[in-house]
Amino acid sequence: MTHAVIGFGRLARALVPALQAAGHAVRVGRRQPGPGELTAVEAATAADWVWLTVPDDQIAATAAGLPWRAGQLALHCSGATPLTALAAAPAAAGFHPLKLLAGEAGLAGAHVGIEAPPEWLPALQALAVDLGLQPLQLPTPMGASARAAYHAAANLAASGVLAVLSEAQALWTAAGLAPADALPALAPLTQGALATALARGLPGAVSGPVARGDVGVIARHRAAVDAAGLADDLLQALAQRQLALAQAAGRLSEQQVTLVQQALGKA
Template sequence: MSVHAVVGFGRLARALVPALREAGEAVVVGRREPGDGEFSSADAARQADWVWLTVPDDHIAATAAALPWRPGQLALHCSGATPLAALAPAPAAAGFHPLKLLAGDAGLAGAHVGIEADAAHAPALQALAMALDLQPLLLPSPMSPPARAAYHAAANLAASGVLAVLAEAQSLWTEAGLAGNALPALLPLTRGALATAEARGLAGAVSGPIARGDAGVLARHLDALVGAGLDADLLLALGRRQLALAEAAGRLDVAKVSALKALLAAR
């Protein structure tokens, strides 16, 4: 069993520390300003085999440079956006990126975790992921800058990107003159789409006028955006991608596909 030092105690650390302890791992926490009975970052690192830097992304490199490393230690960060080079002062480095939003008291269990590690450390990290009830996702190590940017952009699009779509929907709801907060009415639709995608895949979950080939309804949607003083760029971009999914599902004939493509290109 390895001894783990967790340096920094933000939202991620507050999920990681109890998960490690529940898995039977020994954990010490290092803080920049330790209280009574707590450890400084350096003192915590001295006790550990694995040192987790759960500080903000911009502080990872400086924190790694300030710690008293010794041979045999492994440094880890949990930032999908940060290259392992930020951990260069450590004897060895790895990434362990849980693909989960940690709002409130949400734990880590059930999520996928991106693991970026060399052949010497990848098996132990995969085993740890499974002990934490995470699904290991082995990444190239080291990741190229373009691959890392694409990986992180995909995760961000799947998380906060959905909020941009809901904000657009909420604006249209307000323009329609509907009373009350739109979000409680709209969120069940989002949850239903996600549940269907999980069960049937993305192509099998597409619904609405594009899935039906209803160009008339789609044209009225676009007119509503213009009437609301909103740009149609988001709906057009989403429409083109939904159409590609509907085509992949084989749900539209050639004539309907052509009509929808012409409408989405003309606006």
Template sequence: MSAPPATPMFERIAFIGAGRLARTLAPAWAAAGQRVVAVASRQHSAAQDLTLQLPGCQALSPEAAVSAADLVLLTVSDDAIATLASALPWRVGQAVAHCSGATELSALAPAERAGAAVGGFHPLQIFSDPARAARLLAGSTVCIEAMDAGLSERLHGLAAALGMTPMHLRPGTRAAYHAAANLAASSLLAVLAEAQQVWAAIGLPAEAALPALLPLARGTLDAAEARGLAGALSGPVARGDAGVLRAHLQALDGLGAAHGHFYRELLSRQIELAAQAGRQPEALLAELRRLLAD
């Protein structure tokens, strides 16, 4: 026998913005027993398409969506959050949360002045493919910020309904938090792109780089998950192999100063991980630091 639906954390939920994040969260919450009643979007057709997955949900104007809901999720671009917060008809007892990682809750001040509780609900996941993202929600982290204790409790409940792990953010830290998340996500692509450029510079087919290097990258991430960052470290820094590291630097400097500089920046962080792992004596790590500085 199937489990009964979850008790709704809010009586009525609305989304303003019908992009990839809304197309992931709204159906997931509806499937978990939450009552999603309205979707609004600059492109009305996008809102209509999303409502087809949400029984009892309507495609409305932003103003009508706010009037219809107890909790409003702003799943719009960062630049649009403050404008919407200033323009919409908030009311006492209502709640509004934006889903941006970088924008402070001060952008929602007009809603708060109108009597609404304000918060942030930022899932740490990639939403380029909503169907895939929905499968990855359970076990992912969501960063929650809310000064109102009742709203905080309800946002935690919504996270639990999706099997997500909540993490708290302090006011004023969102930009740094989001920058760190970007380092762990799209910045990995920059490292792979650099590897691809180096291969191409020495005559290897650029199109072969990604298929060859992705298993290596996945293996490294799997090791980090199992043993932590310092425990997963491998390569010349982990082995304390100054000769190989010197050869790397000479080769990359020969291809252009930018390649050598990029590599030095990355390896300086690796040396700190090696120090944390404690597998090499400090004298050897100091030698590696001098090599990078030279």
């Protein structure tokens, strides 16, 4: 199996060595190749599978500019882009690793969302296993709205957590504590919540004043957010979701739910 990888960003820098370590030949195609390097057309011509690891808004144009032949498979690794962007190719599939690729992080250990026609699915699932990934079969075909929801879920679970930690850091600083200490001190709480959720499920992991029905603490939290000069929209939105989890876990009585909603200004 010979693979062409078109584009050499962060994802490709993890994908190429993983493919090579699994015993596959890889040709990297670059938009502006240097001496001894291949163009996108040269790499694609020599390959069985062609990976388009370019930015999302370049996938369709890049696919349209390649000289496809029968039997080739085009793949993208985008979570948000439908496979219609690869319409120029004879066959298309999506292979989206659910992993943040920061620094030198590799692919192994992550789930990978695979969208593919039935005739290509077994080979892609086998490749995922070879790369140390856990294959996750996506609906096929996956429409634009479903793709957007899937990708929004992934983004919320990744950078969405960073937004929450940023808000926590601002409140930490408003309490008179050193900003540099915020992340090292708070991140273990995030990690602990995730570990508990994996063991017990989301409702079983929820804790804090909302889950206890402690309306006095909730009121003080809202006052602290106001005193820090922050909008309390994020705090309220998160508290409402925590309340739903606490209800799902049977943690609160109807009266407690009403009191929490009143404390949040929602009743």
